[in-house]
Amino acid sequence: MSKWKEAVVKRIEQRSPTVRSFWLSLPDRERLEFRPGQFLTLDLPISERRRERWRSYSIASAPDDTNEAELCIVQLPGGKGTHYLFEEAAVGTELLTKEPGGVFTLPERPLDYDVVMVCTGTGVAPFRSMLLQRLGHETRHFHLIYGCRTPEDLLYRDELERLAEEFSNFTYTATLSREMPANETPFEVLPGYVHQVYERDYAEVRSDVRFYLCGWSQMVDEARERLLKMGYAEEQVILELYG
Known part of the structure; x- marks a missing residue:
């Protein structure tokens, strides 16, 4: 049996000037099973060489009773994969995908530690999936x-604000490196970068916290180095790199 499965684009939504969500369905099943934090690998028609066609994207939706998954994808300048998805793919386009993969996940048991999710850009996608599944439980x-760089780059902003208001055990902090919002927001927004927030809020080293880092490799590498210098142990820092 082939490990590649048919997937169909069911819906496309513009999330920001450079980011779109693509909903894919796998018609060979009634329900798509995956763990929040996992990704789908797509085989895109962009090269004759197999491995040059493969692109992996984190699943942004939470598991439910459908056969669909939402992928939150940023258009990369010169990127063949995102050029195809943004310029050629449409509702009804058929693609090939593998089963969900990856180990950037929370334990399935009830948590015995606090979770600090540090991300940039579309690195928020796996965290949204985790939050939608675990908050309330x-x-x-x-x-x-x-x-992010500007307020319009903050993905799922309204939803994350609502979750922060609804759940007392969820805090949402945004940092913007280029432009601050014109109006006050119900959550904390700071000028600058993510590093200043965890260095401020977790300066006192604790054993009952885990840092999950997701986004561009430069941010993830720097955050890991800073957290280790602060005194956190290797096993307290979990990584997912994008490029």
């Missing part, structure tokens, strides 16, 4: 620290 605290 966990007693430990979740803190999302989300870095």
Whole structure:
């Protein structure tokens, strides 16, 4: 049996000037099973060489009773994969995908530590999936620290604000490196970068916290180095790199 499965684009939505969500369905099943934090690998028609066609994208939706998954994808300058998805793919386009993969996930048991989610750009996608599944079922605290350039780059902004208001064990902090919002927001927004937030809020080293880092490799590498210098152990820092 082939490991590649048929997938169909069911819906496309513009999330920001450079980011779109693509909903894919797998018609060979009634329900798509995956763990929040996992990704789908697509085989795109962009090269004669197989491995040059493969692109992996984190699943942004939470598991439900459908056979669909939402992928949140940024258009990369010169990127063949995103050029195809943004310029050629449409509702009804058929693609090939593998089963969900990846180990950037929370334990399936109830958590015995707080979770600090540090991300930039579309790195918020796996964290959204985790939050939608776990909030309301966990007693430990979740803190999302989300870095972007401008307010319009903050993905899922309204939803994350609503979750922060609804759940007392969820904190949402945004950092903006180029432009601050014109009006006050109900959540904390700081000028600068994500590093200043976890260095401020977690300066006192704790054993009951885990840092999940997701986004561009430069941010993830720097955050890991800073957290280790602060005194956190290797096993307290979990990584997912984008490029």
